[in-house]
Amino acid sequence: MNDAVVRTLVISPNWIGDAVMAQPLLQRLKLRAPGRPIDVLAPPSVAPVWRAMAEVDQVLETPFRHGALQLKQRWQYARLLRQRGYGDAYVLPNTLKYALIPWLAGIARRVGYKGEARHGLINVMHRDDTPPRPMVAFYAALAADPRAPLQAAPRPRLQASAGAMLAAADQAALAPGQVLVVFAPGAEFGGAKRWPAAHFGALAQALVAAHPAIRIAMLGSPKDQAAGAEVLDAAGAARASLINLAGATSLDEAIALLARADAVVANDSGLLHIASALNRPVVALYGPTDPDHAPPLADVAATVSLRLACAPCRQRECPLGHHDCMQQMTSERVWSALRPMLLRQA
Incomplete structure (x- = not known):
């Protein structure tokens, strides 16, 4: 799919609880750019959590095995992502292998924490040098400039339909x-x-x-x-x-x-x-x-x-x-x- 509209990609953590606590990041991104669609790349086991978020346009399920580098498969998947027209990507896991995907996909703005020394792969780098902070604030901070002071984050919000x-x-x-x-x-x-x-x-x-x-x-x-x-x-x-x-x-x-x-x-x-x-x-x-x-x-x-x-x-x-x-x-x-x-x- 090659949309004329610029899209945002969020790469999900691997744990259900972490995905829930990342939801306020999407609230902030949607508030900043209401018309920009947000896609989430998530493991199949976590994908239902993102589908319960009003801010998500589409959930893309990762085809990768847990813990495996699978460099060839990541390169092939990045080629597919390149066609979707992403202007920025938010890489929530701290691992090197997930930061490779938006870099290989040619996404210009790649936001995340330093993690596994990901210089270059992440080009809007936040540093977690502060004392441990609640997970909601940790993820929500990625919506701001890395030099901005920490702000109180909204709470996570999920929804379910009456029929479900x-x-x-x-x-x-x-x-x-x-x-x-x-x-x-x-x-x-x-x-x-x-x-x-x-x-x-x-x-x-x-x-x-x-x-x-x-x-x-x-x-x-x-x-x-x-x-x-x-x-x-x-x-x-x-x-x-x-x-x-x-x-x-x-x-x-x-x-x-x-x-x-x-x-x-x-x-x-x-x-x-x-x-x-x-x-x-x-x-x-x-x-x-x-x-x-x-x-x-x-x-x-x-x-x-x-x-x-x-x-x-x-x-x-x-x-x-x-x-x-x-x-x-x-x-x-x-x-x-x-x-x-x-x-x-x-």
């Missing part, structure tokens, strides 16, 4: 008007970020005791099916109110179901940040990661973190072997954060 929400509700066997709480018991990063299944099960029991007609849906990737099954086993008599949809929904369907949810309880994961960007009430559970680095930004949000001396360790598995940052986070504590949200919704 109805279809997702049917998939969850949700009755019209029935209260829906979504659990996200998995975490792609590793086991250390997962709140124990026994605690999720105890929370389900508290929910059903307070709201007997409630529906609790568990969402996640196929890797999270086992975590969902463990929660079912731990829920005891409340099990009949739960449905394990981890691995049974596409990400598009999960986004639609989250948009219908009355509240969401999630580990620090992509689903947490999707729910927050859909402006659903969320309870965010943080153990080995920093709750100040990527907090939920919904109107109604609660962050639960014990802030132990050993946290945030940012490790995939507990290096001390006790996992206290999640084990000692009781279901009562999470229920005390969740209960007012449901009362407010009612």
Whole structure:
């Protein structure tokens, strides 16, 4: 396609949560140039998140294998991008291989962070020499001049159609008007970020005791099916109110179901940040990661973190072997954060 209109290309991060937190960058780009179409080049696993953003004109799915250089394939793909008439590109991953694509495509203005010493490949270079900052501000800063002072960023915004929400509700066997709480018991990063299944099960029991007609849906990737099954086993008599949809929904369907949810309880994961960007009430559970680095930004949000001396360790598995940052986070504590949200919704 060879459009007369100059277009903008955004190259997506590889993680769902990071893609959500990059959305305010698009808000700023669209505010600056309302008539300029924005395309996003994204891995297939992340593409549904970008399709839920109003500012995106078209999502292009990357054909590359994760972690592979595939220089010939990147050169061939860059030739296709050259025909689309991009005036600028924003390279959100910090790797060299993603910065190669807009350079090979001949895109004149290539914006990003220094990353893997990408001098030349990135010609509008931002430096992350400042102390660690929240991810939303980190990405949104790319819309400004590299020398500009940091500004407060808008919060991420996603959307789902009414039709998609109805279809997702049917998939969850949700009755019209029935209260829906979504659990996200998995975490792609590793086991250390997962709140124990026994605690999720105890929370389900508290929910059903307070709201007997409630529906609790568990969402996640196929890797999270086992975590969902463990929660079912731990829920005891409340099990009949739960449905394990981890691995049974596409990400598009999960986004639609989250948009219908009355509240969401999630580990620090992509689903947490999707729910927050859909402006659903969320309870965010943080153990080995920093709750100040990527907090939920919904109107109604609660962050639960014990802030132990050993946290945030940012490790995939507990290096001390006790996992206290999640084990000692009781279901009562999470229920005390969740209960007012449901009362407010009612």
